[in-house]
Amino acid sequence: MVRYITRRTLVMIPVALVVSMIVFFIIQLPPGDFISGYAAKMSTSGEIMDAQALAQLREAYGLDQPWYAQYFTWITGILTEGDFGYSLSYNRPVADIIGQYMGITLLVSIFTMLFTYIIAIPIGVLSAVKQYSWFDYLSTGIGFLGMATPNFLFAILLMFLSFRWWGDPMLGLFSPEFAEAPWTYAKWLDLLKHMIIPVIVIGTSNTCELIRVMRGQMLDEMTKPHIVTARAKGLPEWRILVKYSIRAAINPVISTIGWSLTTIFTGSTITAIVLNLPTQGPVMHKALLSQDMYLAGSWLLLMAVFTLLGTLISDILLALLDPRIRLERKGA
Amino acid sequence: MVTQAKALIRRFRNARSVRAAARPDQSASHWRLMYRELKRHKLARISSVVLAMMYTLALFAPFIAPQGLENYSSEYMNSKPTVVRFVDAEGNFHLQPFVYGLKSERDPETLRKRFVEDPSKLFPIKLFVRGEEYTFLGVFQTNVHLFGVDEPGRIFLFGTDGMGRDLFSRVVLGSQVSLTVPLIGVSISFVLGLLIGGISGYAGGRVDAVIQRFIDIVRSFPTLPLWMALAAAIPPRVGVVEMFFYITIIMAFIEWTGLARVVRSKFIALRAEDYVTAAKIAGVGDLKIIFVHLVPGFISYLVVAATLAIPGMIIGETAMSFLGLGIRSPATSWGVLMQEAQQIENVALYPWKLIPLIFVIIVVLAFNFFGDGLRDAADPYSHESGLKSANRKEKQRWFNRSKGKRMSM
Numbered sequence: 001m002v003r004y005i006t007r008r009t010l011v012m013i014p015v016a017l018v019v020s021m022i023v024f025f026i027i028q029l030p031p032g033d034f035i036s037g038y039a040a041k042m043s044t045s046g047e048i049m050d051a052q053a054l055a056q057l058r059e060a061y062g063l064d065q066p067w068y069a070q071y072f073t074w075i076t077g078i079l080t081e082g083d084f085g086y087s088l089s090y091n092r093p094v095a096d097i098i099g100q101y102m103g104i105t106l107l108v109s110i111f112t113m114l115f116t117y118i119i120a121i122p123i124g125v126l127s128a129v130k131q132y133s134w135f136d137y138l139s140t141g142i143g144f145l146g147m148a149t150p151n152f153l154f155a156i157l158l159m160f161l162s163f164r165w166w167g168d169p170m171l172g173l174f175s176p177e178f179a180e181a182p183w184t185y186a187k188w189l190d191l192l193k194h195m196i197i198p199v200i201v202i203g204t205s206n207t208c209e210l211i212r213v214m215r216g217q218m219l220d221e222m223t224k225p226h227i228v229t230a231r232a233k234g235l236p237e238w239r240i241l242v243k244y245s246i247r248a249a250i251n252p253v254i255s256t257i258g259w260s261l262t263t264i265f266t267g268s269t270i271t272a273i274v275l276n277l278p279t280q281g282p283v284m285h286k287a288l289l290s291q292d293m294y295l296a297g298s299w300l301l302l303m304a305v306f307t308l309l310g311t312l313i314s315d316i317l318l319a320l321l322d323p324r325i326r327l328e329r330k331g332a
Numbered sequence: 333m334v335t336q337a338k339a340l341i342r343r344f345r346n347a348r349s350v351r352a353a354a355r356p357d358q359s360a361s362h363w364r365l366m367y368r369e370l371k372r373h374k375l376a377r378i379s380s381v382v383l384a385m386m387y388t389l390a391l392f393a394p395f396i397a398p399q400g401l402e403n404y405s406s407e408y409m410n411s412k413p414t415v416v417r418f419v420d421a422e423g424n425f426h427l428q429p430f431v432y433g434l435k436s437e438r439d440p441e442t443l444r445k446r447f448v449e450d451p452s453k454l455f456p457i458k459l460f461v462r463g464e465e466y467t468f469l470g471v472f473q474t475n476v477h478l479f480g481v482d483e484p485g486r487i488f489l490f491g492t493d494g495m496g497r498d499l500f501s502r503v504v505l506g507s508q509v510s511l512t513v514p515l516i517g518v519s520i521s522f523v524l525g526l527l528i529g530g531i532s533g534y535a536g537g538r539v540d541a542v543i544q545r546f547i548d549i550v551r552s553f554p555t556l557p558l559w560m561a562l563a564a565a566i567p568p569r570v571g572v573v574e575m576f577f578y579i580t581i582i583m584a585f586i587e588w589t590g591l592a593r594v595v596r597s598k599f600i601a602l603r604a605e606d607y608v609t610a611a612k613i614a615g616v617g618d619l620k621i622i623f624v625h626l627v628p629g630f631i632s633y634l635v636v637a638a639t640l641a642i643p644g645m646i647i648g649e650t651a652m653s654f655l656g657l658g659i660r661s662p663a664t665s666w667g668v669l670m671q672e673a674q675q676i677e678n679v680a681l682y683p684w685k686l687i688p689l690i691f692v693i694i695v696v697l698a699f700n701f702f703g704d705g706l707r708d709a710a711d712p713y714s715h716e717s718g719l720k721s722a723n724r725k726e727k728q729r730w731f732n733r734s735k736g737k738r739m740s741m
Contacts, residue, residue, distance in 0.1 A: 018549050029565035148697040150647040152654065153670065153689050160679045160686065270651050274674065288560055300561065307552045
């Protein structure tokens with residue numbers, strides 16, 4: 001097992017490197033660079049920058065070099081000193097900005113995941129146990145709808161409803177009076193209140209998928225011979241459920257935790273832009289539009305690494321939980 | 333000798349046709365079986381009707397839409413949907429539906445301009461009215477539209493947007509982009525997936541390993557940010573057609589990897605089949621083996637995978653246009669139409685701007701259901717657990733009987 005994990009981790013390193021290279025190549029694809037965008041912005045406010053000043057700026061930020069040279073400086077900085085470069089639009093080190101937004105992003109992601117699992121597993125189990133009941137039809141119907149609605153459009157819908165009912169669209173994560181306030185009990189409460197819409201919006205599609213998986217798994221498990229045996233032995237129905245069916249059915253759900261973490265983490269980008277959340281989404285969007293390449297590149301790289309990590313976690317969990325896969329690996 | 337052989341063949345043919353007539357399932361092709369199974373899937377049937385309607389709408393878009401892409405009436409900004417009426421203010425019934433004229437007034441509280449119906453003016457809705465010039469089906473020029481009202485009457489079935497453009501026309505015209513981007517994108521990724529997945533699965537060994545690593549890398553990118561990054565790379569002042577082209581390519585570039593995986597695994601599974609080995613021994617060329625013996629074996633799975641990839645593409649295109657990275661005004665798609673709904677004040681004051689959202693959801697749902705139905709139909713093993721069809725039972729019985737016969741032999 002240890003050998004399997006180390007081998008998988010080692011394979012990740014070259015993949016991450018290639019990914020970082022592609023990321024860097026893609027973000028410098030748009031014509032022009034940050035400086036030309038900056039100059040255009042300055043000229044609209046009346047300040048004309050001459051070519052020499054622009055060239056100086058480019059040289060200072062290393063933008064005059066070809067992209068592979070820039071990439072090389074960037075990646076060696078990350079690998080040797082953990083230095084992600086300098087954000088041109090924020091005028092701060094990238095690591096600083098990432099640190100600022102990472103906390104909230106993780107908080108939202110983790111809340112969403114908790115929400116997803118707490119909602120999806122009981123509903124999935126119930127709709128399997130009561131197959132073809134009105135509850136089953138309702139949950140399957142909602143599940144389909146939730147999967148079909150794009151997250152960000154769902155966000156608009158919820159904002160509209162929230163505005164209609166409470167007169168507050170719940171934009172952002174804090175009410176204005178709390179935005180700069182220290183962390184008090186009231187601020188936490190305010191945060192939790194604002195968290196409702198983002199968590200529902202980001203979590204819905206995942207929840208719906210999980211409900212489907214859980215229901216299907218339960219239906220498979222509940223007809224197995226050992227369940228019949230348990231019933232014949234006279235075990236109470238709920239114990240059969242908890243001890244045999246759910247335990248077996250939950251395996252694939254648990255083993256895909258890694259994947260769902262990454263989908264939540266990366267899928268929330270547009271939702272965050274729409275809801276104006278102070279998470280990575282809007283920052284990344286802005287960085288991409290203004291060609292703030294070190295910031296955008298670092299975010300994309302981090303996300304790709306998260307995806308890789310998620311896959312790794314899932315694979316390891318799968319191997320841990322399912323003895324068949326484990327044994328197969330040992331045999332090979 | 334020759335006549336004997338001919339007689340034998342004739343007998344064989346006769347026997348086969350008799351058998352086929354008695355038990356239609358035996359001679360029915362895979363596609364036929366799939367179609368039969370698909371027809372039985374109720375949701376898929378409804379979805380296919382919905383999709384057919386949507387695509388007809390897109391095909392005849394400039395004819396159905398009362399206004400063109402460039403039309404706007406600045407005096408009717410943010411007007412609410414016009415009500416189509418049969419009964420007028422005096423309670424008289426009109427056989428021909430009509431709309432009231434619009435007059436603007438100030439809301440006494442908010443002082444915002446709003447439009448109210450003016451019951452003194454009646455505009456009957458006419459069919460085949462002349463209006464904006466357009467090219468019908470890309471062939472001939474015409475200016476006949478399906479319906480409309482005489483000047484100075486206006487008909488806004490879904491209301492108007494912030495520039496006074498008819499939302500109904502824009503939804504209809506936008507469907508052309510929103511419904512064709514995913515189709516073309518899926519076709520491109522279909523070809524790419526078939527080609528690259530096929531090479532990977534058929535060649536195996538080192539080629540396979542390299543291609544698989546490459547697919548891993550592409551897949552490890554978070555999709556949406558990658559779309560955003562690629563879309564930002566599109567030069568800002570390109571024409572509508574080029575923009576359309578770019579977006580399709582971006583979609584296809586990401587989507588093909590999933591299809592390539594399906595193709596590869598099927599190739600590997602089928603490569604070991606006896607009939608492929610037999611073909612190889614008989615000296616059949618690689619290309620012929622691939623296209624005559626391997627591809628038909630899994631093409632239905634690939635079609636299913638492609639259908640299920642379409643909803644993702646629709647959402648992707650909508651998301652990109654929504655963020656202002658895709659199609660740009662005055663050209664339109666459903667994502668562009670949703671842009672105005674981005675500001676919550678807009679939606680709160682003019683809720684009809686959410687109408688395009690309904691279209692997106694309907695189409696995505698329909699494709700999902702249709703894909704589900706196709707999957708059930710293509711997979712012979714799913715029938716036992718999923719659909720309880722009498723035909724399947726019949727087949728099962730036939731299968732058991734023939735098994736028994738074989739055993740007795």
